[in-house]
Structure formats: structure tokens, C-alpha cells
Amino acid sequence: MDEYIHQCSKMKVKCEKLVTENDNVAKGIVELVSLHGVSKLIMGAAADKHYSRKMKMPKSKTALAVLQKADASCKIWFVCKENLIYTREAGAPVSHNAAALPASKSSISTLSEWGGQPNGYASKEVDGHIQRSMSENVVAASVRTSLRLPSRLSVRTTFSRQSIEDNSANSWDSVPRGSFPSSHQTSSTVTDEGFSDSSSFSTPSHDASEILPSVHEGRHLQNPASYCEQDAMNSNIDIFDKLEEAFTEDEKHQKQTFDESMRRQRAEEEPILFHRKANNFDDTSLNEAKQRKEVIEALAKANGVIELMKQEMDALKQDRDDIIDKLVKMSEQKATLEQRVDEYGGIVKDLEDTLATSKSLIHSQQLEYDKLKHERDNALKDADELRKEKEKTVSYSSLTWNTEFSLLELQLATQNFSDTVKIGEGGFGRVYRGFLRNTTVAIKMLRSHNLQGQSQFRQEVVVLSRVRHPNLVTLMGSCSEASGLVYEFLPNGSLEDRLACENDTPPLTWQVRTRIIDGNWEASFRHWKGSGGCT
Numbered sequence: 001m002d003e004y005i006h007q008c009s010k011m012k013v014k015c016e017k018l019v020t021e022n023d024n025v026a027k028g029i030v031e032l033v034s035l036h037g038v039s040k041l042i043m044g045a046a047a048d049k050h051y052s053r054k055m056k057m058p059k060s061k062t063a064l065a066v067l068q069k070a071d072a073s074c075k076i077w078f079v080c081k082e083n084l085i086y087t088r089e090a091g092a093p094v095s096h097n098a099a100a101l102p103a104s105k106s107s108i109s110t111l112s113e114w115g116g117q118p119n120g121y122a123s124k125e126v127d128g129h130i131q132r133s134m135s136e137n138v139v140a141a142s143v144r145t146s147l148r149l150p151s152r153l154s155v156r157t158t159f160s161r162q163s164i165e166d167n168s169a170n171s172w173d174s175v176p177r178g179s180f181p182s183s184h185q186t187s188s189t190v191t192d193e194g195f196s197d198s199s200s201f202s203t204p205s206h207d208a209s210e211i212l213p214s215v216h217e218g219r220h221l222q223n224p225a226s227y228c229e230q231d232a233m234n235s236n237i238d239i240f241d242k243l244e245e246a247f248t249e250d251e252k253h254q255k256q257t258f259d260e261s262m263r264r265q266r267a268e269e270e271p272i273l274f275h276r277k278a279n280n281f282d283d284t285s286l287n288e289a290k291q292r293k294e295v296i297e298a299l300a301k302a303n304g305v306i307e308l309m310k311q312e313m314d315a316l317k318q319d320r321d322d323i324i325d326k327l328v329k330m331s332e333q334k335a336t337l338e339q340r341v342d343e344y345g346g347i348v349k350d351l352e353d354t355l356a357t358s359k360s361l362i363h364s365q366q367l368e369y370d371k372l373k374h375e376r377d378n379a380l381k382d383a384d385e386l387r388k389e390k391e392k393t394v395s396y397s398s399l400t401w402n403t404e405f406s407l408l409e410l411q412l413a414t415q416n417f418s419d420t421v422k423i424g425e426g427g428f429g430r431v432y433r434g435f436l437r438n439t440t441v442a443i444k445m446l447r448s449h450n451l452q453g454q455s456q457f458r459q460e461v462v463v464l465s466r467v468r469h470p471n472l473v474t475l476m477g478s479c480s481e482a483s484g485l486v487y488e489f490l491p492n493g494s495l496e497d498r499l500a501c502e503n504d505t506p507p508l509t510w511q512v513r514t515r516i517i518d519g520n521w522e523a524s525f526r527h528w529k530g531s532g533g534c535t
């Protein structure tokens, strides 16, 4: 309805919407016709779905009721699916009986009166479609159209002559204006349930062609005298066709203009929208760039931290590896040391055992030595006493104290005559310290085994083996096999050694030296011998 009004407004046709309310649609239409003096009414004959070509009369109850009860001054066109079904002429008696309705053909023939007015034109809209009216009165007057909607809505559209002239000037130009009495007025009201699905304002081109045959048909059936001229009718029909085409074109043009304006408006809005989107996109891009930059900076910092942590991790890992290597080496050294400790423990234990055995042996030998020394001292004392008794009478005795030692014994006693036990050397030969038959002895070995040496050896054996004197060193035995002499060992060496202070020994006192010089030879010798000396 609003679009219809909008179209009328664009065509500069006065149009207004009238609203009425009634429980009965037909009754409402009848009242509207009566109230507003509607002189022309177009309404549906039936719903479009009930349309058929054979349809000659309205079918809907509403249409039939309006047909019967609407004011007789109102001319009513009943249409269905854009086809004129029936026309009730104005001034026809109102019939309250359907059966009394005029035949369709006779009703339709009343349209011929349009042609009966040679200069009479009228335009009206049926659901937005231009219909034609031949009535001069109708054309001269303003056209007022009311649309009655099933939902109690009505639209009344008023077409002024001027508006029609403006919208269809070319068509109207051919019509003498003076032939349109302005005092006459007519209205057209469209009311139909059947119009509900034909709300489009387009103007199908076949409307006129479908309607006009009926007009022509009705014309032939009607009284011919009611028409002025057949040619004028045809001319009017052509004009109306042109007018209709012009309206159609204009409507199309309006629609195209409207569409174009809408497109232009959208086109004008699109850059703005695009600009806004671009601005939003720029803002978004800037924010994203800023966020991206922040993220990149954060990533760079994180990478730096990660790099530092990685370096620290590498350093820690290196330290850990070094510590592990050290631990491995230390564990190996520990194992080696433990092994050595075990070995040394065994050695120490063996050494301790050996030392203990040696100590025990030394102790026992020391005891044995002391015992033998004691026995020897006693023997020497006894011999001393005996010698004292016989010293004046006997210088030489047939008694000999000579013990024969073998070379093997001398070798064992001197570690095979090792230099480590050598204590001196004289004209006879080298002198060794030895341990022989549990006694420490001095062993003198003959250097040269020539005749002189052998003679000296025998002489010394003969002499010393028979002489025992406290001032003389005691010959304990000899070795004929190797020409060796075995003496008692004197720890302080000879008198010559003492006089020469050999081995850092303290020098002899002058008293001792004087007694030696005074001939107190014996006393000095004894005293010296008691101190361990020899001569």
C-alpha cells in the first residue's frame, strides 16, 4: 500500500489512505461507497486461484454482496487475475437477488458508453494497472481511488486532472480539455480479497488487450446507437494503448530511476564504507604492526635471555663434564690407591713380620752375644790370672790356642770379603770385620801368597798362638787354606789410630801419653786395652 502511494506521489497524483473498520468486508465497502460517494469501484470478482476463462460473474461472497448492495450510483468493475469479469453500470437498480443480476455480456456492454463519448477519456488504476474509461465526466473529474484491504485497510487515491496531465501530457494533449467538466467527480475504489496476491504496481501489457475484447464484445452486443463512431472508439483505444504504454514506460523508468538512485546511493555509500573500512583496516593494521613490533621485541629479549641461559647451561654442562671427568679420574686413582694400599698393607705386614722376626733374632743373638761375651770375659779373666802366675817364667809355651777356620766360614763372616766391612789395611794385607761363630772378629787376609808372605803368615801363627798377654791382641785362629788370621775385634782400633785420632776419636790425654813414654808400658797398655784398645 505504501509503495502504491509512493508511486502515485512520484506521478504527482494525490493519493491518501483511508482506513475503515468493519466486521464484514462487503458491508464495509458498501459503507465506504456510500459514505464517500464513490462513483467507480474496481474490486475482485474472486480469488485468482478461482479464475477461469468461462468466468462471467463474481464468485466471492464479498463481490456478490457488494454487487447487490453497493450504491447504484457507483459503477463497479469486477476483475479476477487481471481480467475484467463483470461490470455493473452506474444507475443500475440494486438487486438484492443474485439471480436478478444482469447478464455479464449486457453488463460488459455498458463499457461501450465510453466510446459513446467521443472525447471522453478516463484513467483509473486497478491494483496499479491502468484501466480505461471512456466517460468524459470521469476524465474531466479528479479520480479518487480507495483501496479496501481485507484487513480493514483502505486507500483512497485522488487523481487530479493536472496530475494526470503532467504524467501523461502527450496523451492528454490530444484530448480537448474543455471537454472535461471539472464539476464532475468520480471515485474508484478497489476492494478485493482476490487482490491480495496481486500487489505489484507493474502494469502487465496484456491487461488492456484482455479487457478490450470484452469491451468490443460488449459494444457489439449493446445498442449501436449508444456509440458515436466506431473510428473514434478505435482512436481512443489507440490513445489509451499509448497512454498505457506511456504509463508503463514511465513506471519502468521510475522504477529504473529508483533502482538507479538506490544503486547510486549504494555506490556513494560504498566509498564511504570502504573509506571507513580502510580507516578501520589502517587502525587495525597499525595496532597489529605495533603488537607485532612488541611481540618481535619481546621475542628478541626472550631470545637474548634464552641465549644467555643457553651459554650458562653450556658452561654448567662443561663444569659438570669436567667434574665428572675429575670424579672418574679420582675414582680411578682411588681404586689404584686402594689397590696400592692393599699391596702396601701386605708389604708392611710382611715387613712387620720380618722386622719382628729380625728383632726377635737380634734379641736372641744379642742375648747369645752377651752370654758369649760374658763367657769370653770370664775366660780371659781366668787366662789373665793364669798368665800372671806364669808370666815371669814362661814367655813361650808349647800350648797353642789356634783354631782352624775354613775359607767358606771367612767368606760368610765377611760377606765374601766385602769392602763394606773392610776396617783397615797394613803390610800383611786387608783387615775385615766379621761375625764368626757368634763372635765379632777382625780377619786379616794375606795380600801376597809368595814365599815371604807365607813365611810371615806361619811365623805370626806360631808366635801369637802361643802368647797370651793383656797387652797383646789375642789370635783366635787362622785359615791355612786362604792364609787368613782371625783376631779378637777391638772396637777402638790400634794405638796408632788413637794417637792419629782416626775416625774423629778424641786425642789421648798427656798423662796417658807420658805413662807410655815413661815405660809404664804395661800399665798404659792394660789401661788402654781395658778401654778396648789394641797394639
Ligand SMILES: Nc1ncnc2c1ncn2[C@@H]1O[C@H](COP(=O)(O)OP(=O)(O)OP(=O)(O)O)[C@@H](O)[C@H]1O
Pocket: 423, 424, 425, 426, 427, 428, 429, 431, 442, 444, 473, 487, 488, 489, 490, 491, 493, 494, 496, 497, 534
Ligand atoms: N784386632 C784388631 N782389632 C781392631 N782393629 C784392628 C785389629 N787388628 C788390626 N786392626 C786395624 O787394622 C789396621 C792394620 O793393622 P795391621 O796390623 O795389619 O797393620 P800395622 O798395625 O800397621 O802393622 P804392620 O803394618 O806391621 O802389619 C790397624 O791400623 C787397625 O786399625
